[in-house]
Every structure is written in C-alpha cells, then in structure tokens.
Amino acid sequence: MFAMKNKGRLPLRPTAMIMYGLIAWFVIAFLIYPNLNIYYEIFFSGGKFSFEAIEKLLRSERAMKSLSNSFLLACSLVVTVNIVGIFLVLVVEYFKVKGAKLLRLGYFTTLIYSGVVLVSGYKLIYGETGFMTKVMSAIFPSFDATWFHGYWAVLFVMTFACTSNHVLFLSNAIRKVDYQTVEAARNMGASTFYILWRVVIPVLKPTIYALTILVFLTGLAATSAPLILGGTEFQTITPMILTFSKSVTSRNLAALLALILGIATLILLSIMIRFERKGNFMSVSKVKSDLVKQQIHSKLGNIIVHAIAYFLFLIYVIPVILIVLFSFTDAQSIYSGTLSLSSFSLDNYIRVFSSLSAFKPYLVSICYGAAASVTVVAIALMASRILHKYRNIWSTMLEYALLIPWILPSTLIAIGLIVTFGVPRWIVGNSVLVGSVWMLFLAYVIVHIPFTLRMVKASFFSIDSNLEDAARNLGAKPFYTFRRVLLPIILPSTLAVLALNFNGMLADYDVTVFLYHPLFEPLGIVVKNSTDPQALGDAKALTLVYTVILMIMSGLTLYFVYGRRSKN
C-alpha cells in the first residue's frame, strides 16, 4: 500500500533510469536468453517438440520413486530444520543460556563445510567404523553396524546440516524484536511461550518464509547425503539429474526433472510471497532498545533447554573435530576409523603446499569469489529495492526472472552459457564470451542470484516503511534514504549473504569445470583433481586436508565480513 504512494512521484531521475536499464539488460542477456536457449536446444533440437522424455520418466519406477523421495525429504526437512533452527537461534539469542557464545560457535560450524565432506564427517561417527557404532556394538553385541542408512539417516544429517541459514539470518531478525513489547507483554502476565508465539515469532515470519523455501529447495536438490547414506532404499532424484545432465542424449530428461523441481519450488514460493504480502510485520523495534536475554523461569524447563542445547552442540562439533584430526593421518586410518599417534604426520599438508604455484589457485578463486559475490549482492540490492518500491507487472516479472536459475541444474546453466555465447551475440556487444575470463564470473553471478535475492528481499520487507517515509519527509533524497536509513538495517543480512556466496564459490566444481579460463585455474579444479579416487595420491587424506583449509578460509571470511560487525 505504501508502495503505491511512491508511484505518484515518478519523474525518473537519470541515475534511476540507468539502474533500471542495467538490470533489465542483465536479466535479459544472462538470465533469460542463455537459459531459455538451452531449454530450446534440448527440447526442440530436431525442430519439433517430443513427449518422449515424459513417457520415459513415467515408465521408470526408479525415477518416480526417487522423485517422490525427494519431495518427501524436502517436506520433512521444512519441519525438522525449522524446529531445530529456531531452537538454536532462541538458545543463542533469546534465552539466557550459560555458555551461549561457545554454543553459537558450535552451531556455526555448518557454515564452513558442506556436501560430501560434511556427510563423510558424520559417517566418521555413525558409519560402520564410526565411534557411535563401535560404542553401540560394545553395549549390544547384536547391534547392526550398518544401521546408519536410509531415510532416517539422510534426514538426521540434513536436518543438522541445513540450519546454516537459520543461525545467520534468523539471528539477525530476532535482534530486531522490540524489547519494549516483550517487556510489556511480560508485565501483563504473558507466559514465556505466549510471548514467543505472539510477539517474537511474528517478527521472524518474513525470514522464516524465506528460509522455508531455501530448506525446501535444499531438500529437493539433496545430493551428497542421499548418495552416501540413502542406500538403494532411499534414492533421490538429483543424483540422477546430475548423471543425465552430463550426457548429451539424456539432457532432456535432466532438464525436464529440473523443471519439475523448479516449478514445485516456484509454487511454494508464490504461496510464500502471498503470505509475505498479507503479513504485517510492524512490531520491529523503531526505538533502538536492545533485546535483553530472557530467563527461563521454570526450573525443569531451564534444565531441559540447557541439556538439549549442549547435546546439539556435540552433534555439530564432533564431525568437525574428527575431520581435523583425521586430516593428519592416512587413508588406512580413515577407512578403518582408527586414530593412533603413530599415524599422525604433517606430510599431507606439506604435500599440498609444496610449491609456490600451489598458491595461485587460491588467489584465483578468492578474486573470482570476491568479484562475483559483491556483484550478486549489488544486483540483489537493486532488485529488492525495485520490488520493495513498486508492485506492478514489471516488478513481478523481474522477480520471477531472477529466480530462473532455480529451474536448471548448474551444469546446464554452464552449458547454456557456452552454447549461447560461443558465437557473437548483439546483446553482449557482438562479442564472443567463451574463452574469456568473464564466463566464470558471469556463471557464478547467475547461479547465486536466486538465493541472494530471497535473503536480501526478506530483510528489505522486514523494514518499517515509516522509517523511509520519515526520512523522506525530512527532505532526504532517495539514494540518501537508501544509504543512511535502509542499508544499515539490512546490512548484517546482506553481509552474511555475501560471505556465504563467497564461501560457496571458493571450491565450486560443477560450474567451474566448464567455464574456467586456461590461465586461471580455480581451487575447485585442483581439489577435485587431487581427491578423485582415480588419483594416485592419498585421495582420502587429501580430501580432508583441503576441507580443513577451506574451513579455515570460510571461517575467516565469515569473521571478517560478517562476524565482527554483527556483534555491535
């Protein structure tokens, strides 16, 4: 409604015109054109559309089962991750819990590693030779050592692995809760639970909606956990999509499956957008009074919360500790799950940093990551500003266009870029982009846009529009308002997104392999080359070594970009 008001004063200033023009050009040139082009190539390559792909999929029992498993997983995760995630945030930010700072560090561990390595880390504990399994076998001799697989194992690992976004963004959101309202509610005799439900949660809603979509999407796109832990009884669809997207013959199946997942996500998204628009999220603090941590008054409740908090802490931290420890050992120790002093050595680390040229890929990846993540955030900020300001057909189209990368697997996005920009195109000044250093940069930007937009937009929509109106009434120009009033409010979340994107790009392989420039080999390629099971080196140990190095890099990034600021 407030958005409508702005429409009256619309003599567009030149800077705004340029901004809109650039956004439109970017969206058309890099989101719509290459991605629709690859869909066209795939489905109409023979000049006519065929339904063969659909028939093939419908006939395949395994494909249908995998597809339904993916949806089952996505729906279950929405429930479990939200429960665990909200609990973590309440423990760290809302309730008075002893050692909250330490707990916070533990809960942050999922931010610094992911994918195959994370799942392998959990396997070091619960897998066949894992610590927990050994303990259980010692207590119950008939205990099945291969117990940790199937739906429950996947759900367990993914529930804890996917809370990263909650601890970042929900923490930012909860700090905006108006403490005076909480105080007032308590004075009126409201219980802890009632305050949570009626005062705190409503403020968190825009963020929870955004996070729910991300969790749903992560569940649908789950790859490593089902591949490693699912076994034959719980297979999901994404591994199949990945296999098919690498084969020219089967690309149509991959695209079709990705489209199904994408449409499902978009449907959920439209529902959430509707919720978002209906919602009234005005209980955000206007007068800065910091949230004071709440004591849990019930003694039993307090003990239970503490116990669960520390139990979760252990679940989060042990895999990381084991990965670090095992990175100093060798393949034999890792597969047998035994730690002994004699197998400890620094050899792995020495091998990784043996020559000066070993450092170049780090530099390349850092440069690409930094440039691309800043650009993505800049685009998302501009787009969110537009979406926040205007609500018309163009803004709706813009929003959905920016979400296009969600309906294609990243391999196909990369291939779409090569196929499209392998010949001169007028939309990019009649130049050929293939073979230039820009390809990888563009791909990183494109792939990360939907996530970034979701998160940045969510924080935009939790801004009290009165602030903006007040600034304007005092005579501030739009850009000044944006910079001095709006940006400081959304900055913590924006920086968090920046750091997350950067970390995601550091060791990316799937997109990188198709697009990287011969003179600038990024880290992801180096890691993959030396950790492939076909490699001659101690692939198992090197995987862990690179993981530890990436953990340190990601940790530092989070600290410098996000951590220091979020404290004040």
Add this chain to the structure above:
Amino acid sequence: MKKKFMLLTLTLVLAMMVAACGNKSGNGGNPAGSNAESEGGQAVKNEKLIVYTNANSDGRGEWLVEKAKAAGFEIEIVGAGGADLTNRLIAEKNNPVADVVYGLNNMLYEKLKKENVLAKYVPAWASDVEEGLNDPDGYYHGLIKQAILLGYNPDSIAADQAPKDWTDLWNNPEFHGKYEAPALLGQITPQLVVAGILTRHIDENGELGISQQGWDEVKKMYDNGVPMVEGEDPYANLASGKTPLVTIVSGTLKSKTEQYGVEAGTVAPEVGVPMIVEHAAIINGTKKQETAERFVEWLGTAEVQGEFVAQFNAMPANMKAVEKANDEVKNLYSALKAQQFDWGFLSDNIEQWVEKIELEIKK
C-alpha cells in the same frame, strides 16, 4: 564525500558487468580470447598452446609442462574429468579454446570425432603405436594404455577361488553381495565396465543393439552387487573386506597398494579386459595448427613417452617406449588381453545404455 564514494563503488561494480561485454569487442579479431596469443604470431609459429587433458593429476601435468618447456613449447593445461572435458569441448566447438587434447579414451574421442571437434592429423610416430589402438581414420593416436581390472582382496578370497570373469560375480551365488556394482554411471570407468558386459551380447534386433540376454546379465549384475557409493574409494572397500571385489584402473594399482597395505589380486578373463588408451589429438579450428602439430609430434615420440612411463609407472602405447616401462607394469600387461570393442558403436550407444540402466535396471 561518503555518498560519492558509495556511488563510485556501485558504479565500479556495474562497470565490471558492462566491461564483461565490452572486453571482447576491443580485440574482436581474436575470438578464442586466449590472452596468450600476444606475440603477433606471424614470424615465429610457436604460440602458447592451450592443452586440455584429464591426465594431469598427481604431478603428471607439471611434469609435461616442464618437459615441453625444455623442448621449446609453451603450454597451458586445462585439467578436468574425462566426461566433463568432453562436454566442454563439444560445447565450445563453434569457438574452440583448446588447441590440443590428450589423455581421453577412445569412446570419448569417438564422440568428439562425431561432433566434428577434432582435426585430422597423423603424426610420424603413429606407426610405432601398437596395432589396433590408433583411430583408423587418423584423428587420434595412442599414448598410454590403461586396463580396467577386476581386483580382489587375497585375504578374503583365495586366488584359486577367485572369479575367472566379471560374469562369475553374479552367476556364482558365492560372490553375491561381495562385489561392487558400477552404479556411478556419470563416470567413465563404470560405463566401460558395463560396456564390457553389454558388448558381449550385440544383437542388431535387440533393444539399443543389445540382446535381451545382455540386458538380463546387466540386471543380475546390479541386483546381486553392492552399489558403488559416491565419496568412497573402492580400493578402501576392497581392503576392508566390505566388498572384496572391485574395479581397479591399472595405473593406480601400485599407489593404492602402498596406501592401503593390501595388494589386490587381478582377474584375467578369457575375453580380455576393457583396455582404454589415452590418445592425443588436435582440435578442429585451432588458430595454432602448426605449433599444435609440432607439439603432438613431440608428445608421442618414444623418448617422451618412455620417460613418462618410467616416471609414472604406466604402460606406453608406443612399442618403442615399452622397454622403458617398469617391470611390474610389463608383467601385469603380459597376462592381460584387450577385450575387442567397436569404439564407434560404443560411443554411439553408451549414453542410451546408461539412460536405460538408470531408469529401468538399477534398483
């Protein structure tokens, strides 16, 4: 001030995006975009070459760059897995970035040939390569031989009890649940294991060129085996005894034995084993044809290959280099026979076979 700074930052970011398109228009005459081509390229035909390979890990790439430099070549290596590299080359065919590709196997080269990615060029050393390995059409020529082996853990299975062929794994109930089924079909090695079974049952009238019996065999293979798991090293499962029968690529045998402390026994089936040969070829449309030709001529010589195989424990395709190979490698290969494949047929069909297995056969 601050405002200007912010504006500047934002403009810079945008400028980078704009530059993304502007960059190339500056030197539009160089569509490959390889910054390397700076010498002008008229007087001396020795430009920097962009070399694609899937065989550069474990120091092999660095070794080659060094050796090439000593021989007067400047090369830049783009390394990636075989399947990814092939897809990248096909996608880039309208505007090739690479000048030379080496290391891929016949199946992938056949695919590239069909997509018109390769240039025909027969190097002088082609005649030294073992018969039947080179492309008869003259597009790619052999460097290194790799055998795809069925290995077993001698602690779990005695040598005389070991299977005689892959087919024993599912036809003999003894081995059910003890072997690793090639489930990760996005990778080349598992694809070749499957191809090694299916091509024994070629039937023009059968589905995708394979008789029903062939499909039944493959079905039994997946039904009775333990599927390979992403992120696990098959050799680790062999060593731990979880699946004592796994697929091993011959070139990795020695280092895996050292890492896991178990020396796998290998099976030598009557029909032979899938023998993949790493080849070298020139990319169609390269701007540096002359240099590329000279490089390929150099790369495949008995001297270079001989040094390479001695250093990296490999088996050369060049017969004149065989004497340089290490004894254990020579011994291994003396017991092995190459399974006969029609690589063109394989490359035409493998993707459809994989699709059928993924959709209908795998559990």
